[in-house]
Amino acid sequence: MALREDPEQNEDRALARLIPSFTGFRVLEIGAGDGRITRKYATQAASIVAIDPKVEEIDLLRAELPGVDARPIGIHDLQMPARSVDVVMFSWSL
Amino acid sequence: MVDALRTAREWIVPSGTVIDLHPTSAPATVHVGQRLAGPIDPGGATARHQGATEAIMSAVRERLFTVEDIFEFEFSTHADSLEELDEYMIENFRESRIGQVTLARARELAGELGTSKVSLCERVAAARLRASR
Numbered sequence: 001m002a003l004r005e006d007p008e009q010n011e012d013r014a015l016a017r018l019i020p021s022f023t024g025f026r027v028l029e030i031g032a033g034d035g036r037i038t039r040k041y042a043t044q045a046a047s048i049v050a051i052d053p054k055v056e057e058i059d060l061l062r063a064e065l066p067g068v069d070a071r072p073i074g075i076h077d078l079q080m081p082a083r084s085v086d087v088v089m090f091s092w093s094l
Numbered sequence: 095m096v097d098a099l100r101t102a103r104e105w106i107v108p109s110g111t112v113i114d115l116h117p118t119s120a121p122a123t124v125h126v127g128q129r130l131a132g133p134i135d136p137g138g139a140t141a142r143h144q145g146a147t148e149a150i151m152s153a154v155r156e157r158l159f160t161v162e163d164i165f166e167f168e169f170s171t172h173a174d175s176l177e178e179l180d181e182y183m184i185e186n187f188r189e190s191r192i193g194q195v196t197l198a199r200a201r202e203l204a205g206e207l208g209t210s211k212v213s214l215c216e217r218v219a220a221a222r223l224r225a226s227r
Contacts, residue, residue: 088102
């Protein structure tokens with residue numbers, strides 16, 4: 001059997017407590033990796049920019065979630081207009 | 095780290111939200127079955143995770159954000175063997191490793207319990223911050 005991350009779904013419950021619904025939100029996710037957290041809200045958000053400096057992981061995220069604007073960069077290389085997102089999420093990346 | 099929060103503050107709309115999830119400074123632990131084998135060797139991760147917590151507190155002191163919710167939860171990663179868990183940590187962790195003492199204890203427990211199934215348990219800090227106007 002493959003390695004299993006959080007089969008207890010504690011992270012899912014934590015995310016649901018933090019933001020019960022992402023509907024309509026423009027989200028910037030920093031440290032998105034392969035999209036483990038992104039996929040939990042991707043169908044709800046109005047738009048998602050997901051960044052991570054690990055190219056291979058961003059490639060996986062992009063392949064699974066083609067609607068996400070996935071970029072293989074870190075926060076210091078990201079250019080974003082001021083006041084352009086509703087939610088910034090640091091996914092194990094602060 | 096607080097610089098990242100200052101930057102985030104510029105990108106979000108007034109009264110926008112910052113969500114943060116990061117491991118706490120408590121070392122993750124390795125378990126065999128339900129039994130504790132011991133803490134991992136965190137390397138520099140402890141200081142880094144403490145730094146993330148301090149960055150949030152600094153951002154709050156600077157009145158960039160207010161804390162709306164903050165709590166901890168457990169994040170477990172389950173593997174079929176110590177070797178599989180070790181490989182996972184090498185691949186996903188910058189410097190944290192199982193460590194020799196915990197590895198030896200985990201092998202003892204695996205023999206005692208007759209199972210190779212192991213898990214890594216991390217405490218994670220979760221916070222919802224609201225941008226101050």
